[in-house]
């Protein structure tokens with residue numbers, strides 16, 4: 081049976097129902113009135129005047145209602161039957177209209193709308209949502225509230241109380257009509273995937289749900305243009321933020337995990353010459369002409385970097401700063417949580433070509449191939465994927481091209497030579513303890529008036545204090561992260577920082593020599 085015939089039958093059935101209901105209600109009302117009249121007459125006849133007061137109020141009630149209805153609303157009481165019948169069929173009529181609309185809408189979509197669907201988690205999805213949120217009306221009133229766990233923002237009082245995390249309000253929407261480049265677009269967000277995203281603690285309110293973008297016409301070209309506009313917009317936004325992707329908790333798809341403000345390369349202090357060499361190398365690699373040159377010479381278009389050095393010397397910070405400097409997204413690969421080599425391969429397949437892939441603390445995963453046979457390394461269970469699985473995805477025949485792979489390690493000597501050979505690692509960058517020059521730069525950065533530090537000192541005085549400060553720090557003995565910790569305690573006064581640094585350095589050096597002593601005696605005991 082055709083849809084049209086089915087709808088006609090359904091409609092006819094409800095019209096018949098309406099007339100039956102109306103008829104029944106009217107009959108019931110008529111009966112009530114005549115019964116009351118008859119009953120009253122009977123009682124008057126039988127019992128005389130004595131029984132009349134008993135039924136009279138009932139009859140008078142009907143008369144009164146009829147009078148009120150006919151005078152005030154100009155309605156006959158018999159018309160109530162129609163009203164009751166209408167009220168009875170209203171929900172059904174509403175359902176009918178909705179069904180008709182759904183059918184008509186599906187038909188209109190089929191005949192007149194062209195659409196593009198973007199899966200949740202795809203970087204495009206995020207670009208479109210960002211555009212929509214940026215162009216929403218000012219008086220937008222529908223939000224989703226999310227507790228910001230782990231980020232206390234600028235509310236320092238709240239930061240001190242465990243229970244008071246700030247709440248972030250993300251604009252909420254399911255369906256939106258938009259106007260862009262002279263075309264109207266309908267964007268529908270799948271509510272199922274929205275609910276799934278909301279239950280993900282890493283969800284930041286942007287992207288993550290399947291989107292369907294439609295426009296009028298038989299060609300999807302306007303939708304593609306709209307998506308391009310969203311991408312261009314998102315690209316301008318990456319000037320300010322780096323988007324960090326990680327695998328979702330089921331390990332099935334990449335999900336945006338955080339949106340971090342760009343960290344400027346000037347804020348990561350290490351040897352300036354090495355920094356410039358590194359930047360020049362990446363710039364050269366990302367140049368489209370380099371890609372062509374690689375391709376014409378049949379060389380795989382890949383670049384790998386290894387940042388090594390003691391803990392807290394800025395390896396992760398440098399990776400983030402590089403992603404920000406070159407406007408790239410950052411994909412975090414956590415090897416210990418990868419189940420199999422096939423999963424690792426799939427993970428790398430799903431990473432887009434132009435991005436930074438970060439494998440942190442790679443030495444904590446495998447030491448060298450001889451050790452990879454053991455089940456436990458340093459008390460940590462070994463990952464389920466193998467070193468050769470990783471080598472394959474980095475440099476194998478099927479591995480993707482065009483991305484930057486950054487690995488970080490605290491122990492270069494512990495890495496398998498195959499992992500760090502040219503082709504997989506093209507440049508090794510050492511990040512060590514802080515030099516006097518870098519500590520002066522750090523001081524200037526902490527107390528620079530450009531960064532909002534208010535003081536009565538002029539730049540010359542701050543510079544002199546910075547020199548005095550740096551002179552008290554021995555070269556290559558203190559990690560930048562511990563020095564940053566010192567600054568965090570004295571952010572209000574450059575004088576205080578410069579006068580207290582000498583004592584602090586002595587304490588730090590004593591602590592470090594104690595640690596070295598423990599390591600030496602520990603090793604001796606082992607042997």
Ligand SMILES: Nc1ncnc2c1ncn2[C@@H]1O[C@H](COP(=O)(O)OP(=O)(O)OP(=O)(O)O)[C@@H](O)[C@H]1O
Pocket residue numbers: 347348349350390391392393394395396397398488489490560561562564
């Ligand atoms: N060279 C540096 N310049 C500026 N800040 C630094 C530097 N090194 C570390 N820091 C600061 O110290 C903190 C820790 O740095 P980061 O996590 O980048 O070090 P890491 O070398 O990756 O440490 P790990 O090896 O333990 O992972 C960050 O807040 C960062 O700002």
